[in-house]
Amino acid sequence: MITDIITIMWKEARELFLQRSGLRGGWMGMLIMIAVFGVLFPLQSGVEWLSAPTTVLLWAWLPFILVNSVVADSFAGERERHTLETLLASRLSDRAILSGKLCSAIAYGWGITLIGLVGSLVTINIAHGAGEFLFFPPVIGLAILLLSFLIAWLAAGLGVIVSLRATSVRQAQQTLSLGFLFLFLPLLALPLLPEGLRVSVTNALSGLDIQMTGIILAAFLLVFDVALLLAATRRFVRARLILNQ
């Protein structure tokens, strides 16, 4: 099964990096994100970049965007390009195909996040190191790694479920964009709240125990991710995929 998952990932990577052109994915998207998160932001923020709790949020947000940019294509793209039925007629098991698609999206989103993370460390050390090696505080570093992985998984799970149902890549992208908007609605709505309410919410958030909040968030994400995986597994029915073509 692992070999089959790697085979699917091999194909997805070939399609994404070697043959796809344009800004939608592949090298260009990857390079832009690495430049912004690995060079531009760290240079603007200085050494604070390594220790500020907001950094965790930024790194956790990054894989969500990256995965979203490619995952719509996972099944809807195969359906649109008429390659899905041949794939389903192969010896690959349902689990292998589904896990391969999920892992490809996660590997893309989380992989670029990790490259950006390393890039940001290099940038900070070159700009502000002064002979001393600067690194994330352990709790922050761990939180970034864990949360970014769980969020990549979340985006991949949601994306694959949407892509399994969508008739075209465009439809999958539109649905995912709506979902993206819905997830970030609370952040967008915050400035629109009445002054008093906004201050109370901000105070409540500031007073949170960061470490405990991170643990609760990670636990919540893990449960949600597993639920998404199970939902995707249930939704992956060869007959339904064939007939929805």
Added chain:
Amino acid sequence: MEPYAIKTHGLSRDFGSVRALDNLSIEVSTGSVFGFLGPNGAGKTTTIRLLLGLLEPSSGNSEVLGFDTQSQADEIRYRSGALLEHNGLYERLNAVNNLEFYGRVWRIPANDRQTRIRELLTNLDLWERRKEPVANWSRGMKQKLAMARALLHRPALLFLDEPTAGLDPSAAARLRDDLESLVEQEGVTVFLNTHNLAEAERLCQQIGIIRGGKLVANGAPNELRARAGNPQLEITGKGFSPEAIQELRSRPEVLSAELHNNKLTLQLREAVESAPLVSWLVGSGAQIEEVIKAQSSLEDVFLSLVNEDEQYLEGGS
């Protein structure tokens, strides 16, 4: 080895109120090429999907390579190759990457994989263009590549769903040549969906004709031809007297005799020798220029069966 690569019994599939496949019972001998003939929408693609275990039947059952299509579909797909309605190629990838991917899917060891890819691409005259993205290729080349992909893992059974559909006549002929030689080399059983009668006539040892989801005929091409109509003799010449024609009509082996523009057409009751009839005609004063023994083509068979079925349906409705 199983004597039959495919066995179906009362296989049916409904889509809502529409019966796409109705009580299909066939047996396809191992090592043969089975042609499944029918017009568009006859149920050919549904049959392949059922045999590959991609769809579940509404009723009936089937075995492919000795495995049940409902409970052992993985085993069937492991041992089969398929070129389905769409070629299923990844157009952003080049030919080698397309085959490399499916070679990995079928877990062909790396060295064997490279050798096999080279062998198939060379046999199909695609080796020189192996590094170009498939999107730039002609439809005929893509179909050839898709056929190479289907044969890559040396399957025991090959499903081909209208492989020459949409190709120009010369590309279709080349693909048929390639298919014929590959099938011979690989010794594979082939289930060929087609509505191209010449293709079926040339490639298939056994033919099933399907219409409206129902199997209306099944057998070797010669058997089907024999079933379609009586043998016919076309005699071109001069001096066919009305008396001689009347005399011919009274002979037991002759069903009918019609003269049009110096061409005498005789419908015979069975495959009889033509020489005694011709020599009798010469004796009656006729001058014979040409004698043609006409045999029903598969097209005649197909059209007669389809028309019969239409008349039956019209009569029943």
